[in-house]
Structure formats: structure tokens, C-alpha cells
Amino acid sequence: MERKRLFEPGEMVATFTGEIGIVLSMEELEKVASRFKEGRRPGHFFSPGCCSNPDYITQIPVFFEDGTFDVMRSMNLRRKTDVPDGKRADIERMMG
Numbered sequence: 001m002e003r004k005r006l007f008e009p010g011e012m013v014a015t016f017t018g019e020i021g022i023v024l025s026m027e028e029l030e031k032v033a034s035r036f037k038e039g040r041r042p043g044h045f046f047s048p049g050c051c052s053n054p055d056y057i058t059q060i061p062v063f064f065e066d067g068t069f070d071v072m073r074s075m076n077l078r079r080k081t082d083v084p085d086g087k088r089a090d091i092e093r094m095m096g
Contacts, residue, residue, distance in 0.1 A: 005056035039068030043076030
């Protein structure tokens with residue numbers, strides 16, 4: 001049985017402050033966490049050890065356009081469908 005998720009890896013999202021990012025898969029999160037620093041922006045999970053296995057319902061791993069990542073609370077994210085393709089390509093290029 002497949003687990004339900006609020007956000008799928010690869011979806012573009014925006015925080016309530018307007019920062020744009022892309023939802024990460026577990027494999028991408030491991031790669032990004034080893035190369036980039038945590039952004040610690042408003043709305044992220046901050047308890048030690050809480051985010052080692054995000055569930056994509058309440059804990060959403062996101063890589064942002066400023067080159068940082070965070071495991072965000074889902075209530076602080078909104079789907080963003082009107083993101084220009086160039087911005088998405090820039091974020092994916094930074095990750096790769």
C-alpha cells in the first residue's frame with residue numbers, strides 16, 4: 001500500500017515569506033545535506049533528531065534558491081505552479 005503524501009519530490013513550493021524551493025526525495029536530501037548548509041528559516045523543524053526520516057505529510061525536505069535546505073513544516077508551504085522554468089532549472093543545477 002502506498003503512503004499518502006501532501007507534497008511529492010520535485011514539486012515547486014513557496015514559504016509564507018515567498019522563498020521558492022523544490023521538494024527533495026530522500027536520496028536528494030542526503031546529497032544536499034552533505035554539500036549545503038541548513039537555512040534555519042522560519043517554519044522549519046528544529047528539534048534535534050526529528051527530521052532524519054521526513055514523512056512528507058508534516059515534515060517536507062525543501063532545497064531553496066539561495067543554496068540552503070530545510071525540513072519544513074507542511075503548514076508553512078504552498079504549492080507554486082507559476083514558477084518560471086528558468087528558476088526551476090537554476091535550483092536543479094545548484095543541486096546537481
